[in-house]
Amino acid sequence: MDGTTMPRRRGTARLRVLAVLAATALAVSACGLFDNGDDANVSEPGSDDAPEQVLKLSSSNLPIIDPQVVTGGMWLSARGIFEGLVVQNEDGTDVEPGMAESWEVSDDGLVYTFQIRDNAAWSNGDPVTASDFERTYERLFTPEAGETGGSTSGANSYQTATNIKGATDLLDGSSEDFSDVGVRAVDDLVLEIELDSPTPGFLMSLTHPSLLPLHMDTVEEHPQDWQEAEHIVSNGPFAIDRWVTNSSMTLVPNEHYWDPENVHLDRIEIALLEAGTAGAATVPYENGEVDIVALANADIIRMENDPELAEHLRVSEAASYVYLATLRSENPLLEDRDIRRALALGIDRDYVAEVTPDGQPGRSLVLGSVPGYEAGIEVDDDLEESRRLLEEAGYPDGEGFPEINLLAGTSNVDVEAIVDSWRRNLGISAKADTVEAGVLVERRWAVQDDDYVGFYYGSFAGTPNWPTMVSSLWSPQDIKEFSLPAEQWTEYQEIQADTDLSTGERNEQLNELLDEYASPEAHELAALVDEAMSELDEARQEELFKEAAKLREEQHLIIPVLWKDRYFAIRPTIQGLNLRPSSDAYYFKGIHIVADD
Template sequence: MISMKMNFRAAVLLGSILIGASPVLAETVLHRGNAGEPQTLDQAHTSINIEEFILKDLYEGLTVYDAAGKIIPGAAESWTVSDDGTVYTFKLRDNGKWSDGSPVTAGDFAFSFQRVEDPKTAAGYANILFPIKNAEKVNKGDVPVDQLGIKAVDDKTVEITLERPTPFFLELLAHQTALPVSKASVDKNGADFVKPGVMVSNGAYKLVAHTPNDSLTTEKNANYWDAANVKIDKVIFYPIDDQAASVRRFEAKEMDLVYNFSADQIDRLKQAYADQVHISPTLATYYYAFDTRQEPYSDVRVRQALSMSVDRDFLAKEIYSGSQIPAYSMVPPGIETYGEPSKADFGTLSQLDREDKAIALMKEAGYGEGGKPLEIEIRYNTNPNHERVATAVADMWKNTFGAKVSLVNLDVSSHYAYLQEGGKFNVARAGWVADYADAENFLALSLSSNKTFNYGHYESPEFDALMKKSYEETDPAARSKLLHEAEALMMKDQPVAPFLTQADLWLVATKVKGWQDNAANQHLTRFLSIAE
């Protein structure tokens, strides 16, 4: 009897403690609007930022971006660099574990980097790691994968040897392509290693569910080395490319974060939600690519004429409500090591003078009014802003050249897959967000050897030669000069027509704490918290 009474009292006392503690124990959930369905969760095949946002919650590279967009230690707690800048030695965290509790090892990183460069993997972003010794040769099949300049000195020491000093190498290691995979998991599960319930990850979160075109759910990884400081228990990503629907769900408090919303809503949203509206200038360029494999886009005069006839001021002010700025260079301003970009020469002309010059060029090429008819198809990924830009550009080309312009749109994954797989087109919308703060990241897109991102298949031996020299140049000033010459040549040839320097548009609910706007557009959930 006595023991029963004591047990009853203990149970009552325990119940009261649990009731009192319930607010602390309540699960915190972050609802993230993610602007589209990811093509893949395999870091070897990732290419767009809506995949990056998910992958960087699930996995952690040797380095990571903090809340302010600065590089800090990630899976590696420290590193040293040789005097000549070509050998990096990383010390992995002793308590670094995969979500299944097994240790994260140097062998996992060596395996992951070899997997990316292995030509059998066909990684579209393999070039990100080309600064590593023999990476390009491995990727081309010229040397075996075990010749890649990365080795596991021991279980917790990774040594990476570079082809040449690379000032932005630590930033490359924070890229999603450099995220590790568990060798044991890939060996066991093959392509299925990306599936919920199968995936083994080393980041702050683990994948628990994924219903394509509906939601993707992650939960806090209890085995993460810094799990004690991860404040949000669950993250649900919603792949909504319908921007109006995203805003409605934010306004209904169904989503806490929304990435990308229609720019014509900026004024209304600012009035209604004030500092919950975030407009953050970023290292990103909005451009159109011309398919140089076919006429008339193989003619530089046609490309120049089409590009210079586009009123970028109209696009920036009327469509993007001033949240983006007109662009006449592929490289955006704001890269400290590069300075002022090399702009297209027509950027200094008034819009009327540009149009006059464009008409003359088009006539000289034999197209437009009085010449061969211009029939142009503009491809873009589904998005109200992109549709408005395409409609405006179509109208400009119709009014200036009498062109007949049609529009074709696909969802973001299908659009970029089509371009990356070499599909033919006339003109295609694209955007590039810096993987690292260096002009090379934007210019390398147009190398003839870049089979993934050189959408228009631009080929210029002179451009390629300038870029090659820039890779071999160790003096920063001389390297910058070569990159400026390469950009000037590209802006003359106009294989791409830069329209806008972009800003990232986010809606961030007041209850989300720890958010910091940054040019790198890096917002890992591990640095956020929720205050109800």
């Protein structure tokens, strides 16, 4: 992507993929990233000789697609079932009009006024209005709609870096009046959104699933089952025609969508797979039963080495990152920042990336695809310093150092390579502790026994801008919580689980605990981010975010390891598909299917 500073792997397999992509790029026309221009074998969508436009996909099972709750379903919603005020452009670097045909920004950068299209409609024919957005956002900012947080599964999906005035106050219980929130339907077609402070990434933040509109009359009439096919009303280019739980979903064009000329598919058929079986989708792909599939590491290597399948590979670079998060334990070893630093510096990220087909060395929790990224915020590998820190702590050459555990929900080469790095580089005992995904969710928040210290393994993706990467993903609040000693973390969890407390009371007690026991650096980080979010000068704001990012990395509570590329196998007959470095990866709109040679 333009303006991106990014470490590169130089393995022959990666070079082969890049060569394929470069060759593909030479054939690109203005129609889309993977269009074949004037190829004589290409039929225009809708022409008499065009094939039936049926896109076949597979997905992990989707219990819900509510975009206001963190699940995999919210990303499907964003691909084309619902459409927000704006959408991302082809390469994900900017926004284009969606439900809003235009917008204006006040001179102070605080107020955005959106003009809703007069031909925007829901799948039942109702017009899309500014009130639909206002009512949807009131649901989003109501604490009862879901746990707050915006990061873990089941939480409210709102990203705090969006910075809508009063939104977080309503979510955390500090306010109970939606009229304090900066969202107002001026009339049927004019929506006004006010921010707490100027936010350069605001328009891009509006493409996050949490800000998609819902047909609130339907949600309120069918609060438990509004998402079911017989009830759901959506406003995107596609609507749900059929949804069989644990089996399949069928999407068809929304006949009331405002831009039908760019909706080419007759239907989208999605096979819903049981948990843990999604990786098997490469079998039906190679059998011609699926048109697009996300690839796991082993499949990437195999397809790279297959001359025919290599031509199917597409990659979205630095779309997510892999991290290690500190586990709380009755053993206080990892409450020592120097020990955490020694372990962070002792990871051979180049080695981990080399054995991970979709990985690049990642030394920051900010993705390299963020405009203005600079390596100065990174934590470098430094084996000599790592060994010195361990010796200074009384563990020369790793002697006597407790076994380090790496808790993970899947067995993969990333985890094994990290563990191997610690063993080889530091002489310490380390092991991968692979558990079921549900067990991981429980254990990662628990205080471990005295004989268990280590980290849990995870990955994350978000809108590639500074507010999201520093303020929302591993936010100052998160860092404060991770800096709590084990005893106070136990107390913190007990307060969170106390159902006798109101939301306001609960958050008051939690904040008191953080104020007293969170580390000074975590408080300093919070102050830097607050200053950045209130800064009017964009250049100065970016510098403050970079300073905050560097301070966050230096705490080593959350340790970056890799930036992950996203690999897909996409059948050559699928055209008009544009990969972007976001979790939804691509939009259904614009995709069309050409005749096979």
